[in-house]
Amino acid sequence: MIPLSWYLALAFMLIGLGAYGMMVKRNLIRIIISAEIMGNGVMIALVAFSLYLDTFTFTGQGLVILIISVAAAHTALAMVLMLMYHRRYQTIDLGVPVVQEEISDE
Amino acid sequence: MLMQIEALLEHIEFLLIAGIVLVLAILALEHKDLVYAVFFFGIMASFVAGFFLLLEAPFVAGMQIAVYTGGISVLIIFGVLLLPIFHDTTRERFETIRKKRLGIVLSIFVIILSGSLVFLFTWPTEIPAVNVDLAQSLEGLAQWLWGNHGIYVQFIAIIILTSLIGSLAILKLEKAEHLNPESGVYGLATWDDDTSEKAKAGNKSEDTVPVIMAQDAEEEGT
Incomplete structure (x- = not known):
């Protein structure tokens, strides 16, 4: 039988990789992918906890289903915001300095 | 003996899938071509479903493949393809x-x-002896979701609907700004803006309303 600590180690590795991507990467799409990788790690940890704890409940699996649903929604919203960012600043690279548009009315 | 072999194979299966998932996650973050990176992410999500099968959660595994591999990765690929081609490569720049x-x-x-x-x-280190039957897990999961925690499902439905409407509204907002960027709320000209601008230009707002109403009456008559 695989110990729970193995699943948790893998989950935390995925969370760490996602944190690395979110802190080091500057491409908006890579930041979205990093968030999804972190979410995958959290889901593995939740399902493993729900199976290995003394009193089995479907809380972990149910929460993971809700998380997957919300992940689809927030990814769609993130992609729209990314496209808006690109329309306005002509880049999706957060490392490129963005020149603020001057307000001509004032 | 058979139990030991089964446990050994299970460990090998875990280590194999874990190694593949970690390598694919690193490739998704580090590959230079963004489209390939998204593909690696989709394959990684498929292999994560293998862990859910190991953890006796087959419905979650199926949902993981359907939503992550089939939905989210395709959505990100569409987002990448909507961008100009020079964004396909990584251009991380750090000031220092x-x-x-x-x-x-x-x-x-x-x-x-x-x-x-x-x-x-x-x-x-081991799954407790009193456990749920794998064949009955879907029924129990449905009971958990819809019987005891149905309000959460309703909230999730509202969140998804809100994000859908919000995404469409944001895209339409940008389009409306391009159409009429200087007047009105959300870039759309309203009756009050129209009359107030004419009043500022020197026309009396009281005069503009009858003129417009008279034009409407003429159009209806013709």
Whole structure:
């Protein structure tokens, strides 16, 4: 039988990789992918906890289903915001300095 | 003997899938071509579903493949394809190398902090004897979702609907700004804006309303 600590180690590795991507990467799409990788790690940890704890409940699996649903929604919203960012600043690279548009009315 | 072989195969299966998932996650973050990176992410999500099968959660595994591999990765690929081609390659630029090092140090700190949770505490090594039957798990999961926690499902439905409407509204907002960027709320000219602008230009707002109403009456008559 695989110990729970193995699943948790893998989950935390995925969370760490996602944190690395979110802190080091500057491409908006890579930041979205990093968030999804972190979410995958959290889901593995939740399902493993729900199976290995003394009193089995479907809380972990149910929460993971809700998380997957919300992940689809927030990814769609993130992609729209990314496209808006690109329309306005002509880049999706957060490392490129963005020149603020001057307000001509004032 | 057979139990030992089964346990050994299970360990090998876990280690194999874990290695593939970690390599694919690193490739998704580090591959230069963004489209390939998204493909690697989709394959990684498929292999994560293997862990859910190991953890006796087949419905979650199916949902993981359907939503992550079939939905989210395709959505990200569509987003990438809507961009100009020069965004396909990674262009991470850091003002100083110190910022990149700071990010790496912080992420290593996160890994060490979370790893300490694994090794400092004693976790169960076996699944408890009283467990749910795999064949009945879908029924129990449905009972959990719709029987006891139906309100959460309703909230999730509202969140998804809100994000859908919000995404469409944001896109339409940008289009409306392009159409009429200087007047009205959300870039759309209203009756009050029209009359107030004419009043500012010297026309009396009282005169403009009858003129417009007279034009409407003429159009209806013709």
